[in-house]
Amino acid sequence: MASGALAGGGVSRAGGWGARRRLAKGSLVLPAFGWTAVFFVIPLILLIAYSFGHIDIITFTVQWGWTTRSYSQVFQSLYLSAIGRSLLLSSGATVACLLAGFPVAYYISLQRGRRQLILLVAIIVPFWTSFLVRTYAMTNLLNAHWLGSGKLLDTPFAVGLGIFYTYLPLMVLPLYVALERIDPALRESAADLGAGGFSRLRRVIIPLAMPGIVAGCILVGVPSTGEYVIPSILGGGKVLMYGNVVADQFQSTGNYPFGAALAVSLMAALTVVVLAVRRASARREALA
Amino acid sequence: MKRPSGLAVFTGLVLLFLFAPIIVVVLNAFNSNNTLDSFGGFTGRWFSQAFSDSSVRSALWVSVRVALVSTALSLIIAIPASLWARRAGRRARALLDGTTYMRIVLPEIVAAAGLFLLFRRVNFGLGIATIIAGHVVFTSAYATIIIQARVATLSISLEEAAADLGAVPWRAFRRVTLPMLRPAVIVAGLLVFTFSMDDVVSSAFLSGNTVTLPVLIFGLMRFHVTPEVNAIAAGVTVLTLVTFSLSAALLGLRTGASIVVGARPEEASS
Amino acid sequence: MIGTTPNRDTPGAGASAAAHPSTPAVSLHGISCAFGATRAVDNLNLDLSGGEFFSLIGASGCGKSTTLRMIAGLQQPTEGRIMIAGRDVTDLSPEKREVNTVFQHYALFPHLDVFENVAFGLRERRVAKAELSRRVGEMLDLVGLADRGRSKIRELSGGQQQRVALGRSLILEPAVLLLDEPLGALDLKLRRQMQLVLKQVQSRVGITFLYVTHDQEEAFAMSDRVGVMDTGVLAQVGTPQDIYRRPASPFVADFVGASNRLGATLAGGGPDGYELVLDADGRRLRAPGCPNLVQGSRVGIIVRPEAFRFGGGEGNELTGTLVDASFLGSQTVYTISVEQCGDLTVAEGRPTSPMPAPGEQARIAFASEDAWVVPA
Numbered sequence: 001m002a003s004g005a006l007a008g009g010g011v012s013r014a015g016g017w018g019a020r021r022r023l024a025k026g027s028l029v030l031p032a033f034g035w036t037a038v039f040f041v042i043p044l045i046l047l048i049a050y051s052f053g054h055i056d057i058i059t060f061t062v063q064w065g066w067t068t069r070s071y072s073q074v075f076q077s078l079y080l081s082a083i084g085r086s087l088l089l090s091s092g093a094t095v096a097c098l099l100a101g102f103p104v105a106y107y108i109s110l111q112r113g114r115r116q117l118i119l120l121v122a123i124i125v126p127f128w129t130s131f132l133v134r135t136y137a138m139t140n141l142l143n144a145h146w147l148g149s150g151k152l153l154d155t156p157f158a159v160g161l162g163i164f165y166t167y168l169p170l171m172v173l174p175l176y177v178a179l180e181r182i183d184p185a186l187r188e189s190a191a192d193l194g195a196g197g198f199s200r201l202r203r204v205i206i207p208l209a210m211p212g213i214v215a216g217c218i219l220v221g222v223p224s225t226g227e228y229v230i231p232s233i234l235g236g237g238k239v240l241m242y243g244n245v246v247a248d249q250f251q252s253t254g255n256y257p258f259g260a261a262l263a264v265s266l267m268a269a270l271t272v273v274v275l276a277v278r279r280a281s282a283r284r285e286a287l288a
Numbered sequence: 289m290k291r292p293s294g295l296a297v298f299t300g301l302v303l304l305f306l307f308a309p310i311i312v313v314v315l316n317a318f319n320s321n322n323t324l325d326s327f328g329g330f331t332g333r334w335f336s337q338a339f340s341d342s343s344v345r346s347a348l349w350v351s352v353r354v355a356l357v358s359t360a361l362s363l364i365i366a367i368p369a370s371l372w373a374r375r376a377g378r379r380a381r382a383l384l385d386g387t388t389y390m391r392i393v394l395p396e397i398v399a400a401a402g403l404f405l406l407f408r409r410v411n412f413g414l415g416i417a418t419i420i421a422g423h424v425v426f427t428s429a430y431a432t433i434i435i436q437a438r439v440a441t442l443s444i445s446l447e448e449a450a451a452d453l454g455a456v457p458w459r460a461f462r463r464v465t466l467p468m469l470r471p472a473v474i475v476a477g478l479l480v481f482t483f484s485m486d487d488v489v490s491s492a493f494l495s496g497n498t499v500t501l502p503v504l505i506f507g508l509m510r511f512h513v514t515p516e517v518n519a520i521a522a523g524v525t526v527l528t529l530v531t532f533s534l535s536a537a538l539l540g541l542r543t544g545a546s547i548v549v550g551a552r553p554e555e556a557s558s
Numbered sequence: 559m560i561g562t563t564p565n566r567d568t569p570g571a572g573a574s575a576a577a578h579p580s581t582p583a584v585s586l587h588g589i590s591c592a593f594g595a596t597r598a599v600d601n602l603n604l605d606l607s608g609g610e611f612f613s614l615i616g617a618s619g620c621g622k623s624t625t626l627r628m629i630a631g632l633q634q635p636t637e638g639r640i641m642i643a644g645r646d647v648t649d650l651s652p653e654k655r656e657v658n659t660v661f662q663h664y665a666l667f668p669h670l671d672v673f674e675n676v677a678f679g680l681r682e683r684r685v686a687k688a689e690l691s692r693r694v695g696e697m698l699d700l701v702g703l704a705d706r707g708r709s710k711i712r713e714l715s716g717g718q719q720q721r722v723a724l725g726r727s728l729i730l731e732p733a734v735l736l737l738d739e740p741l742g743a744l745d746l747k748l749r750r751q752m753q754l755v756l757k758q759v760q761s762r763v764g765i766t767f768l769y770v771t772h773d774q775e776e777a778f779a780m781s782d783r784v785g786v787m788d789t790g791v792l793a794q795v796g797t798p799q800d801i802y803r804r805p806a807s808p809f810v811a812d813f814v815g816a817s818n819r820l821g822a823t824l825a826g827g828g829p830d831g832y833e834l835v836l837d838a839d840g841r842r843l844r845a846p847g848c849p850n851l852v853q854g855s856r857v858g859i860i861v862r863p864e865a866f867r868f869g870g871g872e873g874n875e876l877t878g879t880l881v882d883a884s885f886l887g888s889q890t891v892y893t894i895s896v897e898q899c900g901d902l903t904v905a906e907g908r909p910t911s912p913m914p915a916p917g918e919q920a921r922i923a924f925a926s927e928d929a930w931v932v933p934a
Contacts, residue, residue, distance in 0.1 A: 025372065029384065032369035032432070035361075036387045039425050043402025050405055104302050107295040119299070120545045121536075126306045127548075128479065129528045130486040132502050133521045136509050137309030140316065140518075168306065173549055188632050189665035191652040193679035193730065203678075207669045218393060226395020229488050233509050243397045243489075250401055250493065260405070263398045274393070 044267070050260035070261035079245055079262070086242035089156060090224040093163035097171040097220050098213065100164075105175035105212075106205070109182075120176070127169035135233050138162045142234070154236035162234040163224045171216040178212020179205070214281045222270050242266055310525060317522035319515065334519035343504065344520065351501040354416060354491075355484035358423040362480050363473060365424070366431035370439045371465070384432075391429035399425055400493040407494065414496030422490030427483055431476040434551040438472030471539045475547045478531045485527065581644045583608045583734050583766040584629060589638035591624050598624045600790040602638070606734065606768060611760050613769040613777035616787035617813070622770045625787070626736050629768065630659045643733040653682075658727035659736040663743065664719045666711045672698070672722050673707040679730040693729060700759065701725040717748050724759065734766040741776065753780050774814045778802070786810050802862075806848055808932050811860045818866075818902045819858040821934065824851055832931050834859065838898035843874050847931025856934035863891065863905035865928035868913065868920065875923045878902065880914045894920050 051070055073079070108119045126134065138161065142153045182205060190200045206213075228243030235241075242262070249259025292300075318330045338344055373381050391399070403422050407414060442465065450460035491500045501524075508517045535544045582605035591599040599621040606612050614622040627633035629640060631652030640648045647655050658679070666675050674681075677694045685693070698704050701721040711719065720740055727735055737756075741749045757780045760767050771777050777784050778798040785795045786809075793813075794806040805811035808819060821837035829849045834857065835842055845859055878896035892904045904922055914920045 025375070028368035028372035029376070029380075031365040032384065032428070033387075035365055035424060035428065036391070039403060039406075039421050040387070040391060040399060043399065043406045046405045046409065047398070047402045100302055103295055104299045107299040110295075117542055117545060119303075120549060121541060122303050122307075124545060124548050125529070125532060126310070128482060128532045129310060130482070130502075130521075130524045132486055132488060132505060132509075133313065133525050133528075134310065136505075136517070136521050137313045139509070140312050141309045165306075165309070168302075177549060183663075183665065185661050185663060185665035186667060188630075188652070189659070189661055189667075190678070192630060192632070192657075192659045193726065194653045194682040195678075196651075196653050199682060204667060222393045223395050226397045228397050229506065233506070237510070243395065246397050246401060247489075247493075250404055256405065259401060263401045267394065267398050270394070 047260045047263050047267075050257050051264045053257045053260075070257045071265070073258055074261050074265055082240040082245050083242055085156065085240070086225050086227075089160045089163060089241065090221055090227070093160050093167065093224060094171075094217050094221040096160075096164045097168050098217060101168055101171035101175055101216065102213075105172045105179055108172075108176055109179035123169050123172050123176075127173070131166055132229065134166050135162055135230050138165050139233060153234065154238050156235075156239050158234040159231045159239045159241070162230040163227060166230065167220045167224055171220050174212045174215040174219060175209065176212075178209040178215070182208050211281060214277060218274055218277065222274060225270065226266055313518055314522045314525060316515070317518040319518070334515045335523070338516050338519045338523070341516075343499070344501070347499045347501040347504040350416065350498055351485050354419050354423065354500060355481045357420050358427050358484040359477050359481045361420070361424045362428040362431040363477055365428040366435050366476065367469070367473065369432055370436040371461075373436060374439055374444065388429045388432050391426050392433070396426065396487075396489040400490045403490070404493045414494055415498050418494040418496070419491050419498065419500065422494045423484045423487055425490075427480040430483065430551075431480050434476040434479065434547060435469065435472045437550040438469060438547060442468055471543050472547050474538055475535050475544055478535045479548070482528055482531050485524070581608075582606055582641070583610075583643060584768065585641035586625075586629070587639045587641070589625070589628060589635045589640065591621070591628060591633060592636045597790050599628070599635070602790075602792060604785065604792065604795065606766055608766055609764045610782045611757065611767045611769065611780055613771060613781040613784045614787060615771055615774055615777045615784060615813070618772060619789075620787040621790040622787050623738055626659070626738055626768065626770050629734070630657055630736050631655050632659075656733040657736060658730050658732040659738065660720075660723045660727050660740045662738045662740065664723040664740070666719055666722055666726075668711050670711075671707070672703060672709050672711070672714070675711065675722055676726045676729055678726060697725040697729045700728075700762075702755075716744050717752060720744070720752060721755070724756070728759070728763060728765070732765065734768055737767060737769045739771050741771075749776070756780060778814075786813055788813075804846075804848070804930055805860065805932060808858055808860075808934070811930075811932060816863050816903050816905070818861045818863065819932075820861065820899055822857055822859050822931075824853055824855050824857050824931075826853055831926075832857075834931065838876075838896070843926060845926045845929040845931050848933065851931065851933065857931050858934050860930045860932055861902075861924045861928065863903045864889075864907075865924045866902070866904040866906075866922045867924070868904070868906065868922055873923060873925050874929075875921060876902070877919060877921050880916050880918055880920045883913070883916060892920075894922060 053070075074083075104123075108116060108123070111119060138158075139153065142158050142161070186204055186208070187200060190204045195203060225241075226243045226246075227241055228247055231239050231241040231244055246259055246262045246266070249255050249262065253259075317334055318332065369384060373384055376384070400422055403418070403425075407418050412418065446464055446468075447460050450464045451457070455463060486502055487500075488502045488506050491503050492506070495503065501520075505517060505520055505524075508514065508520075539547075584604070584606040586602050586604045589599055589602040590597060598619075602621075602625060614625065616622045624633060628635050629642070631647070631650060631654075635648065638648070639646055642656055645656075647657075667678065670678070673694055676697055677690055680690050680693060694707070695704070698707055701724055703718060703721055703725070706714070706718065711722070714722065723740065741752050744752060753776060756767075756769075760780075769777065769780065781798060783796060784798055784801055786793045786801060788809050794801055794810045796804075801810060802814050805814065805817075811817045811819070822834040823837070825833040825835050825842070827833040827844065829851075830846055831844045832847050832851065833842065833844060836859075847857070847859075851857060876896050876899065878894040878899075880892060881895050881901065882893040884891045889905050889907045892906070894902050894904060896902055902922070
């Protein structure tokens with residue numbers, strides 16, 4: 001859709017009137033871009049700038065200068081384990097969400113009418129419910145004495161389970177959308193040509209649902225890597241993830257350059273992963 | 289009735305898994321046994337205790353104000369942007385989609401840290417205004433994808449018909465487009481309100497001495513599991529259900545569900 | 559073959575010898591399909607011979623697609639048994655039946671190219687690579703897409719997609735191929751072309767085709783036999799000529815072409831020549847018709863528009879007023895209002911005598927052999 005072609009109610013007018021209309025139209029997006037620029041982009045730039053500075057231990061002020069000291073600190077073993085654990089837990093939880101969410105999304109996409117609606121609502125309600133409450137609910141569950149003598153709380157497993165529990169609806173919804181779009185005639189056709197249930201899944205349904213699978217994995221995997229609340233509550237301060245380390249620098253230690261370096265590293269790593277995944281899936285779409 | 293398929297059973301179990309802990313929280317909020325190792329009988333004691341706590345009440349009031357303003361700002365940002373996107377050039381629209389997507393997907397901690405630094409550098413005091421600024425960054429993104437998905441289903445020919453019948457753009461918008469957007473705006477508004485009421489990370493970083501309800505609860509949750517916390521959590525859950533039921537009542541379940549489901553961050557404008 | 563009774567058939571003219579000439583390729587016994595209170599298909603009995611091209615026609619909602627889906631296994635009948643090549647397949651899932659379907663909108667797999675679509679079923683059967691390539695190549699040749707093996711589905715035109723769908727099913731050499739209104743999405747000229755292609759392919763390959771369509775002309779053009787369905791039951795089964803010239807009921811007569819129906823009472827006689835008393839003016843005439851008509855009952859005399867001639871001399875004459883004349887190109891259609899008979903439609907290709915103008919009196923006549931008597 002070319003801009004301007006439909007501006008001004010369907011007739012493009014040359015000269016000042018048209019130009020003014022176009023300006024007015026453009027101003028519609030100003031709040032969005034403006035807010036994003038000031039409160040999103042600039043902060044990120046600031047983070048990058050800070051990450052190249054260093055903190056003076058005596059005066060506790062931030063010195064500017066282009067140093068990569070903070071970045072080399074990032075790779076110190078002390079923090080690497082926290083980083084590694086973040087990646088492990090979030091990717092583990094993502095896989096779990098996928099394995100649990102796919103059958104559910106598939107089942108819902110097969111339903112019709114009222115039943116489908118009720119099932120969707122059943123997924124949306126947890127999604128809508130306070131994230132904090134759901135994390136807390138997991139605490140309750142893991143705290144319960146009836147689970148046996150071993151205390152499950154404050155373990156990496158608890159944190160992983162917490163991520164899985166809170167992010168699961170976020171995986172189901174895009175999966176459902178992708179599966180819903182698949183023409184039922186394609187399933188019938190595959191069966192008609194001799195493909196049994198599992199074969200249909202493998203050869204037709206999963207390939208066609210792939211965009212949804214990718215979307216769901218990104219929606220779960222990326223934010224969960226930087227999780228802060230869940231490890232705090234379910235990990236009891238003993239299971240540190242990336243988000244905790246970053247928050248720590250800003251809230252207690254005060255080593256802003258280091259915190260910034262951590263944040264920027266995380267952002268860079270995730271951006272690379274997301275771009276790579278999207279390019280791979282775009283290429284696959286083109287080939288398909 | 290036919291024997292339920294394996295898929296149906298599995299789905300049932302997953303749903304049970306999703307709902308059971310929440311239900312337990314709500315039930316425990318009434319549990320008179322304060323060690324929570326068994327159910328002792330119904331009491332509303334914890335609720336009255338929670339609400340008589342002045343720190344809880346002031347935190348609640350802060351959160352509500354923040355959420356209301358955040359919601360309003362988010363809608364002011366999202367609605368015009370979604371309308372603009374319909375007729376924008378391909379690259380401009382890609383820019384909008386990309387930044388919207390990033391605001392949702394990027395871990396909140398990164399954005400919050402950056403904002404923290406920003407306010408520090410310009411020496412702007414941390415408080416309600418800064419919390420709102422932080423919330424709106426991601427709530428406006430959620431509002432945008434919900435409304436954009438809805439806008440995509442609206443045919444431009446309807447506005448052209450209005451123009452043909454003599455309506456200038458503003459009136460065409462008001463009389464044709466806005467009413468059709470109403471369901472999406474309602475869903476977006478209620479959802480965003482809930483998210484703002486629920487936010488911890490940005491609120492913790494950008495609040496300074498102000499305390500929002502989720503931050504308060506978060507603090508309590510980290511250290512002890514008290515029945516009072518249960519009550520507050522149950523209260524928050526009820527609030528969630530109220531906003532959801534409100535959207536369901538205003539729009540009908542089917543419309544509301546389709547709007548939430550239809551919002552897809554990765555291809556918002558398709 | 560005169561007056562085939564509904565719900566039972568005898569081998570049609572086009573039946574060629576199948577592997578077991580006496581075993582029908584498809585056999586439906588008492589098939590019913592009910593959705594709640596409505597019966598989409600009601601007690602259907604039908605046998606299809608090996609190698610025949612059979613069409614099932616009827617209006618929307620008559621149950622023809624449901625019948626096809628039941629044979630494919632995509633819909634479970636609530637009653638009855640389905641036999642394919644002698645085997646009872648009623649309880650078998652679609653993937654286990656020796657039946658393949660060409661779907662209405664082709665249902666080609668968008669994520670696979672042409673070659674992979676056609677090869678899909680063979681891959682499912684774990685056919686060896688070399689043989690698979692060979693067979694797919696041959697099939698692509700057969701349907702005229704030899705150079706498009708690696709094209710994406712979305713790059714193909716409607717006609718090409720249809721041929722891929724055809725090839726994909728044929729390559730599995732099913733006992734019967736089901737086609738569910740496959741030409742519906744194509745424009746007229748392409749449709750005609752594809753009809754020829756389908757007919758040629760079917761003769762070459764010798765597989766039984768069951769073709770579902772609402773287009774009567776299309777069915778007549780391609781089929782050895784046709785079955786007309788009406789709200790879940792088979793109204794008539796027979797060759798196209800049978801159904802057109804000797805319809806079993808007013809419904810069938812109307813469905814397969816324009817028809818004029820003259821009310822009359824049956825006075826006597828037999829199927830080769832009934833004695834009739836015309837309602838309009840009480841005159842007597844003779845005409846052949848459906849068997850088993852009861853003496854004294856009310857009947858309709860079917861006369862096709864092209865059976866009428868202007869002017870006298872043919873035998874049964876009627877006089878009326880010309881209401882309308884529409885030039886359609888290949889023929890002109892006249893509407894003539896005859897007292898006590900209503901508006902009659904007459905079609906003439908090349909006029910042999912001077913035509914009356916609208917409002918003028920017109921004399922039309924038809925020969926008794928060209929008429930056909932059906933129940934009222």
